[in-house]
Structures are given as structure tokens and as C-alpha cells.
Amino acid sequence: MRGLVQAFQLIVARDPALFEIVALSLRVSGTALLFSTLIGIPLGAVLGLSRFVGRRLVIALLYTGMGFPPVVVGLFVYLLLSRSGPLGQLHWPVIPSLFTPEAMIVAQSIISFPLVAGFTMAAVMGVDPQLRQQVQALGATRWQTTLTVLLEARVGVIVSVIAGFGSIISEVGAVMLVGGNIEHRTRVLTTAIVLETRKGNFDLAIALGMVLLLLSFLTNVIVLWLQGRTFDE
């Protein structure tokens, strides 16, 4: 109960430390979600709508990715980006360094894009296959047909994005490994909760947990509100 009260107090008092952590959490997870949506929705649409050699293998890899432990993704990204790693040693400006928000974005993008792609694929495959032929008969180009199928599968596609967001906003293992939980730099809600719990500050940990829950809830409410009419159909 004290945690709840403290969460409320922190929010009302516009606690700068809390707002910094929340802002970074949203920036990292929001950017990662943007990348995974940009990659995942087209990939899911292609896998759901076309047949090509190796499709089954790609789907099998995707399903594996959907169940991949985030901490393993974190380890993978850590090894890639570390100074002696295959990407880290290139010293290219576009390749992020370890213990930066950008490295966390890379890890979270890898975690969430299989979910976005996999759920999008399932949603697209759930649309009556006859629809494609019928819209083509009405004069749709290939691109217009794909877009129409995606719009018909919009509820499933939205769910895929929500699932993608849910998987990264609450993720701790990967961001802890590649971000390092550095104060004012890479500390996000989940890593802050771990730290406060270890320090014995259970009230603050609960407060941060409540903020995380609230954030997740608000995001879903906003998405549902934006798509209200879609869900009502």
C-alpha cells in the first residue's frame, strides 16, 4: 500500500529522477518498437501472402525468435557490440557502443520484431484468401492488394504491435546487459526496479513497478481508443 501511495506522490510531485527514467524507458522502447514495426509488419505480410523457397525456414526462425529469452538476445548484442566483438571493432559511427541507449534500442528491436512479424503473419493468414483475388479483380495492384489485406487484418496487426511493445517495456535482462543500468544514462524502469529491490528500497521498487504498469495500461488504452471503431466492428 505504501508503494502505491509513494508512486502517487512521485507522479504528483513530478519527481525529476522518476520522469527521467520514464522518459528514457519510453524513448528506448518506443524507438525499438518503431524499428520492429517497420521491419516486422512488411516481413509478416510477405510471409503471410507469398510462397517462396525457404519460407518455412524463415517462419521456423521467426517462431524461435518469438520465444527467445531476452537475456540471450542481450548477451548476443553484448558480444556483437563489445570492443573486441565483430561489430564493435569496426568503430563505425553508425554502430552503437555498449552501455548506451542506442545499444538498448538494438537489443529491444531484436526482441520485439519477431513478435510483430509473427503476429502480423498470423493475422494476414487469417484473412480469407479469396479476398486477394476479388480485390485484384476490382483493379488492385499488388501493392494495393497487400495494403488491403493488412487493413482487413488490422485488429491482428495492432495486437502484434501491442505485443511487441509489451515484450520490451517490461524486459529487463537485455537492457541490463547492454545498457548497464547507468544513472542518468541508461537507467530504465525495469533496471531501476531491480536496483531498488537489491538495495532494499521496496517501496520505491513497488512505486516504479506501479508506474510501469500504469504506462503499459495507458499505452494499451490509447491504442484501443485510437482504433475504437475497429474493435467495435
Add this chain to the structure above:
Amino acid sequence: MSELIYQLRNISKSYNGRCVLRVDHLQIHRGEVFSVVGPSGAGKSTLLRLLNFLEPPTSGYIRFLDAEFGPDRPMPLELRRRVTTVFQRPILLSRSVWANVNYGLRLRGQRDSAPQVKAVLEQVGLAGLAGQPARTLSGGEAQRVALARAIALQPDVLLLDEPTANLDPYNVGMIEDIVRRLNRERGTTVVLVTHNVFQARRLAHRVALLLEGQIIEIADVDTFFQSPRDRRTSAFVRGEMVY
């Protein structure tokens, strides 16, 4: 009726090596109602898919107006959009009736389509349901929306694939009436695929019998039904064909 809109030569269509359609020669005239009758599985729907350029033939060419469509020659989008199909089982978009009818016009980037959509909805007797979600309609109403979204495009050719199968007599009569008027008033070429010989007789100028992927006989509607040349046509017309 002399101008040819379609010319098919040595067309074949195979799926997984199995030939389901073989048409050596077929001509369809501009402005006619041409009906293809035959039992289920005869290749009627396959023929319509080829005529709508949805799939290329395995061999042979379809000449449509000035263009040729074949295994290695896709039909230009502009010409493909002059043909459309109403399917036996219409799949409507999960949007309003209005949005469904407007869909093809939007694909073509047409603005100010409202008067056109309104007129077509009135034509099919669905003006009162314009705002209704299309998926809540009855089978007959859904088929009329499918017909409306097709005729809103003012196609040169309207392909109908068993458009009234499983519909009640009221909707059958209404759809037939719309097709008849469209042909008479706008000169739209209609290719009607049906296993209902009575419907073919009511609507068509010429009729073809398709059996096992091959055209058995083509004749004007009176000859086809009153004095067919082939005994299989006689049997099919009399409803005696066992299949």
C-alpha cells in the same frame, strides 16, 4: 455486335501438371451477354479468371482489345481495370457498404466519387444501407453490394461467376434485371458463368457448353436451347446429364 472484345487462341490452363481448361478458339463480341454453362468442375471459373487476367494461361494467348495476354505477357493495368468480376461468394471488406462500393474507385485514385457511389447504391436498392457495416448484410444484400462495387467502375466487361447461386428468387430477379439493363443501356459486355440453364436462357445472347475443360458447343441462345448440334448439349439442357 460485330466488334470482337476477346479472342482466345489455343489457350490451356494446368495446375500441377493437370490440364483443367483447353480452348482452341473462342471469340466474344463487344456488347453481348455470353453465357458459359456446364457442370461443376468443368473449368468455368478458371476461364473467368483468365478473362479477368487474374492468372496467365499455361499456353496460348488472349487478345483483349489491342493487347495480348499470355504466359509471358501480362495485361497492362489500364486494360485490366476495364474488366471486373462478381464472384459466387463475395468477400466484402470489413467496412461500410459505402466504402465497399467506393473501393474500386479509390484504387483508381478517383476523387468526387460520391455521386457515382450514391447512384449505384440506388440502382441496386441499397441506398438506405450505405452506412451499415457490410459484414452484417444478408447473402442477397452482400451480393448486390458486390455487384454495385463492380458496376461503379463502369467496366467494359462484367464477368459474373454464378452470381445468384444460393440466392432467393427476389434477389435473383433483381440482379438479373440490373445485369440486363447494364447490357442494354450501357452496352457492357457480360460473360455469365452458370450451371443454371434457365438463367442462361433468360439473359444470354449466345451460350457455350463447357465440359471437362473443353467447349463442346457455342450457339445463339435459341439454337442452343431448341436445336443443339451436340447430343451432350441436348442432355445438359434437358437436365439429363449425369455428372
